[in-house]
Amino acid sequence: MNGESKTERSYLQLKEIIGARQSIGEITGWLSGKPAARAAFRVRSENLAKINRALWNKTQFRKIEGELCEIKWKADGIQWRVAGFDHKGFFVMVLGFMHKQKIYDPPGWKETAKRRIKEVKNGQWGCIEYHHL
Amino acid sequence: MANGDALNITTSKRKKLVNELKDPIYRQAFIEAHTKDTVAFQLRKMREARGWTQGQLAVKAFGDSKLQSAVSRLENPDYGKYSVSTLLNLAHVFDVGLVVRFAPFSEVVDWDLSKSEFTLEPPAFAQDKALEVSTPTAAPTLAPQQTNIFMIHAAPPVGFYPDDSFSVTWEQAYRVPRRRLHKRQRE
Numbered sequence: 001m002n003g004e005s006k007t008e009r010s011y012l013q014l015k016e017i018i019g020a021r022q023s024i025g026e027i028t029g030w031l032s033g034k035p036a037a038r039a040a041f042r043v044r045s046e047n048l049a050k051i052n053r054a055l056w057n058k059t060q061f062r063k064i065e066g067e068l069c070e071i072k073w074k075a076d077g078i079q080w081r082v083a084g085f086d087h088k089g090f091f092v093m094v095l096g097f098m099h100k101q102k103i104y105d106p107p108g109w110k111e112t113a114k115r116r117i118k119e120v121k122n123g124q125w126g127c128i129e130y131h132h133l
Numbered sequence: 134m135a136n137g138d139a140l141n142i143t144t145s146k147r148k149k150l151v152n153e154l155k156d157p158i159y160r161q162a163f164i165e166a167h168t169k170d171t172v173a174f175q176l177r178k179m180r181e182a183r184g185w186t187q188g189q190l191a192v193k194a195f196g197d198s199k200l201q202s203a204v205s206r207l208e209n210p211d212y213g214k215y216s217v218s219t220l221l222n223l224a225h226v227f228d229v230g231l232v233v234r235f236a237p238f239s240e241v242v243d244w245d246l247s248k249s250e251f252t253l254e255p256p257a258f259a260q261d262k263a264l265e266v267s268t269p270t271a272a273p274t275l276a277p278q279q280t281n282i283f284m285i286h287a288a289p290p291v292g293f294y295p296d297d298s299f300s301v302t303w304e305q306a307y308r309v310p311r312r313r314l315h316k317r318q319r320e
Contacts (some may be wrong), residue, residue, distance in 0.1 A: 027232050035159035036161070037162075039159045039160075039166055040165070043171075048176075050250045
C-alpha cells in the first residue's frame with residue numbers, strides 16, 4: 001500500500017471473560033440488545049487497534065487503578081465503558097458498564113471489575129477472543 | 134495465512150457487519166461513530182507523525198496558538214462538531230485530500246473492512262507514491278442508489294486503495310474547473 005510494503009499490526013487485541021455455564025462471553029452478552037453502543041464500540045476499538053498506544057488519549061482509554069483500565073466511548077447520549085486489563089498480549093474485558101452524569105450502572109462496577117481480574121488470574125473465568133457480531 | 138483464508142475471514146466479517154447494519158439504530162450509530170472517530174484519530178495521527186504539538190497545529194490551521202484547545206476538541210472522537218471549512222483548512226495544512234460526500238452503505242462497509250494503520254494516516258502530496266502509478270478514475274457517483282449516509286475523512290488521492298473505490302482526484306474534491314486547472318499547471 002502506498003507503494004511501500006508495510007506490515008499491519010494490532011495495538012488492541014480483545015478477549016472477554018466467559019463463565020463455565022455461559023454460552024456467550026460477558027461483553028457479547030452485555031452488548032446484545034444495545035445496537036448503538038455495539039456499533040460505536042466496534043468503530044472505537046478497531047480505530048484503537050490501528051493506532052499506537054502512545055497516541056491513545058484519556059477520552060478513549062484510561063487507566064483507572066492498578067492494572068484496571070477502561071475503554072471509553074459515547075453513543076446515544078450515554079457514556080459506555082468496558083473495564084479490563086492487559087493480560088498475555090490481550091486486553092481482557094471483564095465488565096461492561098455505563099454512566100450518565102454521576103449515575104453508574106451497575107453501581108459497584110469498580111469492585112466487581114477488580115474482583116473479576118483476580119478471578120481471571122485464578123482461573124475462575126474462561127477467556128475467549130472477542131469478535132464483533 | 135493463505136490468501137484463501139484471509140478472503141474467507143473478510144467475507145465472514147462482511148456478512149456479519151451487513152447483518153448488523155440491517156438494524157436502523159445500528160446503522161445510524163455506525164455512521165456517526167465512523168464520521169467522528171475516523172477524523173479525530175486521523176488528525177491526531179497526522180499531527181503526531183509531523184511532530185507538531187496541538188499549539189503548533191493551531192497556529193498553522195487557525196493562525197493562533199491560543200486555539201490549542203480547539204485542536205484538542207477536534208482530536209476528541211466524542212466531539213464530532215466539524216465544519217467542512219475547518220476540515221478543508223486542516224486538509225490544506227496537512228496537504229492531504231478530503232472526501233466529503235454522501236455514499237451508499239456498501240462503500241462504508243468496504244472502508245471499514247479495508248481500514249488499516251496506514252489508511253488512517255494518509256501521506257502528504259509530496260510523499261504519496263501512489264500518485265506515480267495512478268490511472269484516472271470516474272467521478273464519484275452523485276446519486277447513490279442505496280440509503281445515503283455522509284462520509285467525511287481525510288484521504289490520499291487516487292490509487293491509494295486497492296480497488297480505488299474511495300478516491301477522487303483533488304480537482305474533483307475541490308471542484309476546480311478544468312480550464313483553471315490547466316492554467317495553474319502551465320504556471
